[in-house]
Amino acid sequence: MPKQRITKEMILDVAFKLAREKGGEHVVLKNIAAEIGCSVQPIYSYYDNMETLKETVFGAAMQFYNRFIYSRVDADGILESMARANVAFAKYETNLFKLLFLQKLNGLNSFDDIYEWMGDKQAATQLAEKLSLTENEIKEIYIMLIVFTHGVATMIATGGANISDEESASVLEKAYRAFVKAQT
Amino acid sequence: MPKQRITKEMILDVAFKLAREKGGEHVVLKNIAAEIGCSVQPIYSYYDNMETLKETVFGAAMQFYNRFIYSRVDADGILESMARANVAFAKYETNLFKLLFLQKLNGLNSFDDIYEWMGDKQAATQLAEKLSLTENEIKEIYIMLIVFTHGVATMIATGGANISDEESASVLEKAYRAFVKAQT
DNA sequence: ATGGTTATATAATATATGTTATATAGCAGT
DNA sequence: ACTGCTATATAACATATATTATATAACCAT
Numbered sequence: 001m002p003k004q005r006i007t008k009e010m011i012l013d014v015a016f017k018l019a020r021e022k023g024g025e026h027v028v029l030k031n032i033a034a035e036i037g038c039s040v041q042p043i044y045s046y047y048d049n050m051e052t053l054k055e056t057v058f059g060a061a062m063q064f065y066n067r068f069i070y071s072r073v074d075a076d077g078i079l080e081s082m083a084r085a086n087v088a089f090a091k092y093e094t095n096l097f098k099l100l101f102l103q104k105l106n107g108l109n110s111f112d113d114i115y116e117w118m119g120d121k122q123a124a125t126q127l128a129e130k131l132s133l134t135e136n137e138i139k140e141i142y143i144m145l146i147v148f149t150h151g152v153a154t155m156i157a158t159g160g161a162n163i164s165d166e167e168s169a170s171v172l173e174k175a176y177r178a179f180v181k182a183q184t
Numbered sequence: 185m186p187k188q189r190i191t192k193e194m195i196l197d198v199a200f201k202l203a204r205e206k207g208g209e210h211v212v213l214k215n216i217a218a219e220i221g222c223s224v225q226p227i228y229s230y231y232d233n234m235e236t237l238k239e240t241v242f243g244a245a246m247q248f249y250n251r252f253i254y255s256r257v258d259a260d261g262i263l264e265s266m267a268r269a270n271v272a273f274a275k276y277e278t279n280l281f282k283l284l285f286l287q288k289l290n291g292l293n294s295f296d297d298i299y300e301w302m303g304d305k306q307a308a309t310q311l312a313e314k315l316s317l318t319e320n321e322i323k324e325i326y327i328m329l330i331v332f333t334h335g336v337a338t339m340i341a342t343g344g345a346n347i348s349d350e351e352s353a354s355v356l357e358k359a360y361r362a363f364v365k366a367q368t
Numbered sequence: 369a370t371g372g373t374t375a376t377a378t379a380a381t382a383t384a385t386g387t388t389a390t391a392t393a394g395c396a397g398t
Numbered sequence: 399a400c401t402g403c404t405a406t407a408t409a410a411c412a413t414a415t416a417t418t419a420t421a422t423a424a425c426c427a428t
Contacts, residue, residue: 001374002424029416039377040417050416102286102342110347111355114339144359148328151335155298158286163294171295175328178366182358185404186394213386223407224387234386373426380419389410398401 006042015053016060024099027057058104061096065089078123079142083149083172088165090153097157101150111143137183141176148175190226199237200244208283211241242288245280249273262307263326267333267356272349274337281341285334295327321367325360332359 014035018026029050033040047053068089074081090097128138152168198219202210213234217224231237256269274281312322336352 001372001426002376004375006376028414030414041376041378044417045375102338104342110351140358144332144355144362147335147339147355148332148359149335150339151331151333154286154338155331155334158288167294171328171331174324174366175332178328178362182362182365185396185402186406188405190406212384214384225406225408228387229405370428371426372428373424375424376422378419378421380417382417383415385412385414387410387412389408391408392406394403394405396401396403398399 004042006036006038008046010036011043011046011053012056012060015057016064019057019061019099020064020093020096023095024054024057024103027054058099061099064093064096065100068093078127079145080173080176082123083145083176084169086149087153087156087168087172090157091163091165091168094157097153102154102157111147114146115139115143131180133183141179141183144179145172145176148172148179188226190220190222192230194220195227195230195237196240196244199241200248203241203245203283204248204277204280207279208238208241208287211238242283245283248277248280249284252277262311263329264357264360266307267329267360268353270333271337271340271352271356274341275347275349275352278341281337286338286341295331298330299323299327315364317367325363325367328363329356329360332356332363 011032014032015027018031018035029040029043032043036042043053047056069082069085072081072085072088124135124138124142127133128135131138133141149172152171156163156168195216198216199211202215202219213224213227216227220226227237231240252273253266253269256265256272258265308319308322308326311317312319315322317325333356336355340347340352
């Protein structure tokens with residue numbers, strides 16, 4: 001049999017690159033094939049249909065997001081750095097941000113779910129000691145800050161992204177301090 | 185000439201209803217024609233192309249949004265009621281919320297722009313007296329609350345909308361108090 | 369070297385959308 | 399009643415997408 005010129009990885013890489021650089025709506029058969037320089041058959045030999053390929057791209061985007069955030073988390077100032085990282089993701093990886101957080105539904109049912117879903121429990125415990133607050137109070141602060149951060153991030157992602165990093169960092173800091181102060 | 189059976193208003197009404205009840209992506213030629221029970225010609229006789237019709241639908245959605253919000257604004261507690269109204273819009277008019285705030289770009293460049301764009305100046309002046317704060321401090325609170333509200337609204341609109349009105353009202357109230365307290 | 373397996377290419381098919389061309393038929397004015 | 403204008407219908411055309419069918423050609427085993 002002839003050796004394979006196109007691998008499953010090549011297809012996913014190109015599809016992900018399209019999603020990242022042009023937006024999720026550009027992840028279509030002909031664009032992928034054209035970018036690789038092949039026909040549509042290799043794609044169908046690895047993926048049953050476009051649907052499953054797009055799901056794989058979504059998973060890759062989620063993985064990319066997690067690495068992006070964790071690479072920017074700072075041990076002192078966990079919540080603030082995480083908030084800044086999320087806003088940076090919305091600004092510099094706008095297409096992926098939209099794909100992950102503005103299109104797909106993830107079925108949250110309460111704000112506690114948000115904490116479960118996004119929360120980093122270890123960080124919460126550490127911070128409770130540092131600020132000498134209860135874990136429940138930290139949780140409260142965390143949820144409030146996540147919601148606020150998501151507001152900033154969404155506005156940046158949908159608004160054309162011209163708010164400077166300094167300005168968004170400043171507003172995040174204000175929100176964080178306000179939420180901490182409120183627990184007094 | 186034969187009397188016209190289909191009016192421009194009928195077309196816009198049906199297109200808007202589709203956007204509201206099924207989502208913006210369902211505003212397509214055949215759906216509109218099918219819903220009215222006519223061919224595609226009347227639509228083209230009133231609108232040059234689908235693009236302009238969709239822009240008109242967007243405008244109608246914006247008008248609907250403004251009425252929705254203003255009908256729920258309460259004279260005492262302007263900011264809180266406006267925040268709750270925005271979250272209610274995201275929950276009960278999810279399709280329109282997505283159309284207006286999660287898809288189109290509106291080109292904001294700074295958070296001051298947000299204030300200019302969304303802000304109700306009169307409310308700000310009144311509130312400044314009531315809380316005996318400067319207008320700049322009110323502006324600060326306003327911007328922070330708008331961002332927070334947008335975070336809640338977006339999470340509800342994209343997350344499947346099962347957070348109760350009480351829970352979201354409670355979290356909005358907390359945020360408002362935190363932002364007011366921070367100006368002390 | 370030859371034949372068979374299979375990776376890939378080419379091309380056909382299906383569906384959804386928008387747009388335009390042609391046909392029909394209802395009403396106003398004479 | 400006839401003529402002509404025009405609102406609407408029917409149908410053709412164009413494009414974009416996914417999917418499937420058929421053809422080709424490269425490589426391994428014999």
